Amino acid sequence: MVEAQELAVLGLTSYEAAAYLALLGRPELAPAEVAARGAIPRQRVYDVLASLTAKGLCLARDGSPRVYAAVAPAIALELLAGERTAQLARQRLEAEAAAARLTQALAPIFAGGRGQSDPLAYAEVLTGPTRIAHRALALARGATHRVHSCITRPMILSNEQNRTFMEAPLGRGLAYRALCDAATVAEPGFAPLLDSLCGQGLDVRLADALPLKMQAFDDATVLLSMQDPAGGPPSFTAVVIHNRGVAAMLNLAFEQLWAGARPYEGGV
Template identity: 35%
Template sequence: MQTDDRRAADLEELGLTNYEARVYLALIRRDVFTAAEVAREAGVPRQRVYDVLEGLIRRQLAVLHPGRVAGYSAIAPDTAVERLIEQQRRSLGRLERLSTELARELTPTFDSGRTHTDPLDYVEVLRDANDIGERFARLQTTAERELLSFSKPPWFTPPENLAGLEASARLHAAGRTVRSLYSREVLEDPALVEVMHLFVDAGEEIRIADELPLKMIIADGSTVLCDMPDPVARDSATTSLCIRHPSLAEALALTFHSIWDRSLTLSEALKDRQPTESAAGAATGSAAAGSLEVSKAAEPDDSQA
């Protein structure tokens, strides 16, 4: 039975249907079969066997013997296989002619389509916070040469930006560039300062700018993701644009490097902030002392009373 199944599958490869293959394999077992006999032998429904036999006769793989009860017999296998191969050759020839003609007809439409581009097909507008976060992570994960970013409130912190830490470590290990400019407000939050140290340890270069125009990341000098806060809607409303345009990325990279060159390193910014904090503390102490002196001066002198 397994042998018949394999042979039937081979005949199907040559172009027969499953029923045709099974009926032909049944016919070669005997000189002549009636339709009922071959249906039983091949395991084909009797109501279908006549159509199957007619198909084999049209393919010149079986012969009809007319009589009071019609009989059917198979032609020799070598002849049958050769005829099937010839039918496949003719079919292939037709397909080759059809494919050549079809390709010739479709090519002008294809060429015409290449000249039409949507002027905004390189701009993706993102409004959902999850979508923005996913695109931000994907840009970092897929970056191969360079990441440049403007970071200003609100900031991503681990574990929210694990992709950024991994990208920093990966690109640094490969000798690539990872640089971030943070706005000065970051120094007011000790937790965020710790986060920056994590990125520095991973290989990222960080500098502190007095002000940044927007929140942005440039990946591989070709793709820009930037936040565009809505000036009309509620304070937290923002729209992010993902723009795949090397010329825009190059222009924004020039802006980045211009601010980078005049900004302090993280260590410089932290040292620069310490004297300010000390002076503020001293001023607070002086004010308190002055207040105390005024209070004392206002007290009545018992010796003169």
């Protein structure tokens, strides 16, 4: 059984489709009968039948009352398909003309925008340990070559968060070097964490002091975490910088610190 909505692809409304299907089942029907068989409101059925007649799907026969008969589907649906195809062709031409016109109008705006640079496109500012932790993990998971870390107190991430953060690149075979100061290694549970990660490929050295917390991802992005200088409970603001020049400079600083640090021998 064909449903009324199946005829919508040929451009009929739901009421027109219902009326045509109702007419197919009888040699002819009066408007009231079409309304009843097609579940069409009585006040709408006359307009619906007039539209079907104009589209060539039914014939009207004068009488008292006027009656309507369906045109055979082989003829009616071929007419509908032809009209629908022509309508789609017109719409395609109209869309192509509109696209060409709008392209010409919008191209200068786009070109002008390329000459503007937004400094915020290169930097993200994060506050709060939860947001910083989530962003750091996303960056670690997105690294493709190497990670350099400077880890110093006070800690932002828990030991478990640090494990997740470090295992993300280590698990994919990336080079990972971490610089820690002695006070950080003395944090409860941190030395055992380092010991287990060293077994996964983490390379650790100890420095006497580190100027700030830093993670450098590949040669493109750095994450700098800074404690609020106002005092009180540890409060951090982090800045993610997507800039190869900044990343190169901080990687050079990391290499200098790394060269002066001593190897981590485990189990402090």
